[in-house]
Amino acid sequence: MNFLIEPKNRLKTLSNVEKKKHLLKRRIVRYLYFHGPKSAAEISKKLKSSIPTISSIINELLSLDVIIEQGQGNSSGGRRPNLYGLQDDVFYILGIDIGWFTTKIAIFNTKLESVSEFINHPLLLKDDNRLIHEIYDLANKLIDKSGIDRNKLIGVGIDMPGLIDAEKGINYTYFYDEENTLAKRFEDLFELPVFIENDANARTLAEYRYGLAKGTKNTLVLHVGWGVGLGMIINKELYRGSSGFAGEFSHIPLVENGLLCKCGKQGCLETVASGTALVRLAKEGIHQGKHSTLSEKIEKGQELIPKTIIEAANEGDQFAISIIAKVGFELGKGIAALIQLFNPELIILGGRVAEANQYLLTPIEQALNHYSIPKLRNQSKIKISKLGTNANILGAVAMVSENIFEK
Amino acid sequence: MNFLIEPKNRLKTLSNVEKKKHLLKRRIVRYLYFHGPKSAAEISKKLKSSIPTISSIINELLSLDVIIEQGQGNSSGGRRPNLYGLQDDVFYILGIDIGWFTTKIAIFNTKLESVSEFINHPLLLKDDNRLIHEIYDLANKLIDKSGIDRNKLIGVGIDMPGLIDAEKGINYTYFYDEENTLAKRFEDLFELPVFIENDANARTLAEYRYGLAKGTKNTLVLHVGWGVGLGMIINKELYRGSSGFAGEFSHIPLVENGLLCKCGKQGCLETVASGTALVRLAKEGIHQGKHSTLSEKIEKGQELIPKTIIEAANEGDQFAISIIAKVGFELGKGIAALIQLFNPELIILGGRVAEANQYLLTPIEQALNHYSIPKLRNQSKIKISKLGTNANILGAVAMVSENIFEK
DNA sequence: AACACTTTTTAAAAATTTTTATTAAGTTTT
DNA sequence: AAAACTTAATAAAAATTTTTAAAAAGTGTT
Structure with missing residues (x-):
């Protein structure tokens, strides 16, 4: 799934057409991720490209094991379309929900199922840098235990209390550092894209993606x-x-x-x-x-x-x-x-x-x-x-996908 | 300028490529309308199409007298680019600002200059259908007097007080009618697209387009x-x-x-x-x-x-x-x-x-x-x-362009 | 003032996408 | 149950866009 996570550096070396194709690929994966299995015709209509174009990319993704045929859709009189859906294990997202008293950590697949142990660790949130390492260690061990391929982990989503600038990756209330931002520090540890968001926003995103909203x-x-x-x-x-x-x-x-x-x-x-x-x-x-x-x-x-x-x-x-x-x-x-x-x-x-x-x-x-x-x-x-008590961590995961699939 | 105002019916008969080209044309006109004269290279970068593609459309628009060469831009060492800008008179927009005590009416060109008399008519706003015709008559005479080509009038923007659903074209406070909406009634009279908006929103749009915002x-x-x-x-x-x-x-x-x-x-x-x-x-x-x-x-x-x-x-x-x-x-x-x-x-x-x-x-x-x-x-x-007292009517005009150039 | 370097514009070649046509696979109606 | 009708998938043809290359038009420096 490197075409999903390491674009900025490598994309520059690509030509314009290659960029466009790359974009279309991502848009198809995004569409399938957020909307479930779809037919080539539906993708073509939604993404405003012709069916042959979409078809060729679908074949490519198929051979890369990114997507699979998932049965057939309905028809109102005519041949029934093949449905293509994302493989459960194309990529994983690590979610971390830092609360005042407890920190939750889990790994989710593309179907938003937890594929690891679900850590629920008592941890008093205070403005102490050692916490960052403590959380990283917990997460790191979790990844090891889960046995998933680290290359398939595309990002880390963290939600926590505080006045947070998600774009800059700064929490002004905890672990404040203008230069060496909180997101950056976690990125250095995980060697993965890390997105930090305020807990209220995370919950909101969860409601929007998977809840009543x-x-x-x-x-x-x-x-x-x-x-x-x-x-x-x-x-x-x-x-x-x-x-x-x-x-x-x-x-x-x-x-x-x-x-x-x-x-x-x-x-x-x-x-x-x-x-x-x-x-x-x-x-x-x-x-x-x-x-x-x-x-x-x-x-x-x-x-x-x-x-x-x-x-x-x-x-x-x-x-x-x-x-x-x-x-x-x-x-x-x-x-x-x-x-x-x-x-x-x-x-x-x-x-x-x-x-x-x-x-x-x-x-x-x-x-x-x-x-x-x-x-x-x-x-x-x-x-x-x-949504219950897991709204936060789901929101944190949603953030990663939102950002990874950004325009 | 028919490619700007009568799309929905005629667009359906167009093929996909024609639609795309049509869209690109509109996007170029839109870009020049909102951002002033630009070079082909800038347009190409902004609209993400190659220079030859943009160039061919520019030539088409040039021969249609929609745009003109407007001098040359700066260069940081190299040939200086031709700048293309919209003709002042490619299209006009009629603005109507209905206040509680006064109604203002004027016609604006693409440079947002008033090209007609500026009507400032005392008119007490009340929920009386005759007002609609009165306002139409005033506007109609204004158009006649101004001598502008009616085919170049692409739309009418109206702002007024009240609880307004701009999308539906209904004012729930004045002239309320769920079926025969206010916008529709004006459209029947003007035989042009009409957009109705609440005065606060119109002012806001004016600030955003032409003011501090x-x-x-x-x-x-x-x-x-x-x-x-x-x-x-x-x-x-x-x-x-x-x-x-x-x-x-x-x-x-x-x-x-x-x-x-x-x-x-x-x-x-x-x-x-x-x-x-x-x-x-x-x-x-x-x-x-x-x-x-x-x-x-x-x-x-x-x-x-x-x-x-x-x-x-x-x-x-x-x-x-x-x-x-x-x-x-x-x-x-x-x-x-x-x-x-x-x-x-x-x-x-x-x-x-x-x-x-x-x-x-x-x-x-x-x-x-x-x-x-x-x-x-x-x-x-x-x-x-x-922005002063004309903020409202400018906002009403801005609404028309926003809607005409919609995606 | 000439030369080296930039950037725009135009033209031709290459590549890609869309269209059109055909075949395949189902549904619905008679 | 067969015929007529829909829709999907595939292949070949047509059209368009992008790329590449080259010429044109400037800028800046030695």
């Missing part, structure tokens, strides 16, 4: 955990802003003279509409002697985290339900703003707090009815994510 | 008049949202338990950060006996409109300056939210209220320092528009 044009993805993360698909692309920092929804000023946020500013959305706010409300309520199973849980030594409150609500705890409603209403206010600004067709809610499902959705809808223009509000559907 | 990738354009209009350039394109309603910045909920807005909701940004808010604050102040030249002006029978207050401020009236500062600070809060969500490289302020220049900018900057993350805030420049 598939096929949509303008979608917002909210992740409600301790804070509120926002990622945006705009015009069928992940929108990063001019320096990669777009989507700082958690810290927009929405409350007048509000509480001090951990970011140092006052009245951020996060102070009233997040897991943080939920825990604060719970503590305040219990302090005031509100009747709730939460008090018992705390006495049993359980920590008060958003998850605990969500579980209490799902077990019917009225107090928990009421504070979720409060948080939901405030979040709804924020979403109302988003709807008016972006006019998205879909808003996806994910994260721990979103597991409260209807307890969260109902107050959000209420707030939307209050705070947004009906004509606009009706254009946006709101759904709860179905 | 030229060459930027992600820019927000705010228009502060009675309300606050927002238009967005995202990834070098006008962003309209999934149904064309994006950018309703004026009515995002930013004030808790705030005033009732004219839109029916409570606490909209518009109630505290707009010309409307400015006038309200002025009235309240004068009522409370605040010392100001504004009281005198009112006694003289002048109407209290934003313009009056801005003028007072620019003449040094301290009260006017103070209320502009108040409005500016609130607007700044809203802009802080925009910066965090969009991370734009540029924000352009236009409209009557923006004419207060530094009196408005300073409090905005203050609010930004308060309410946005420094790392993000520093990525966005804020500038006052230089």
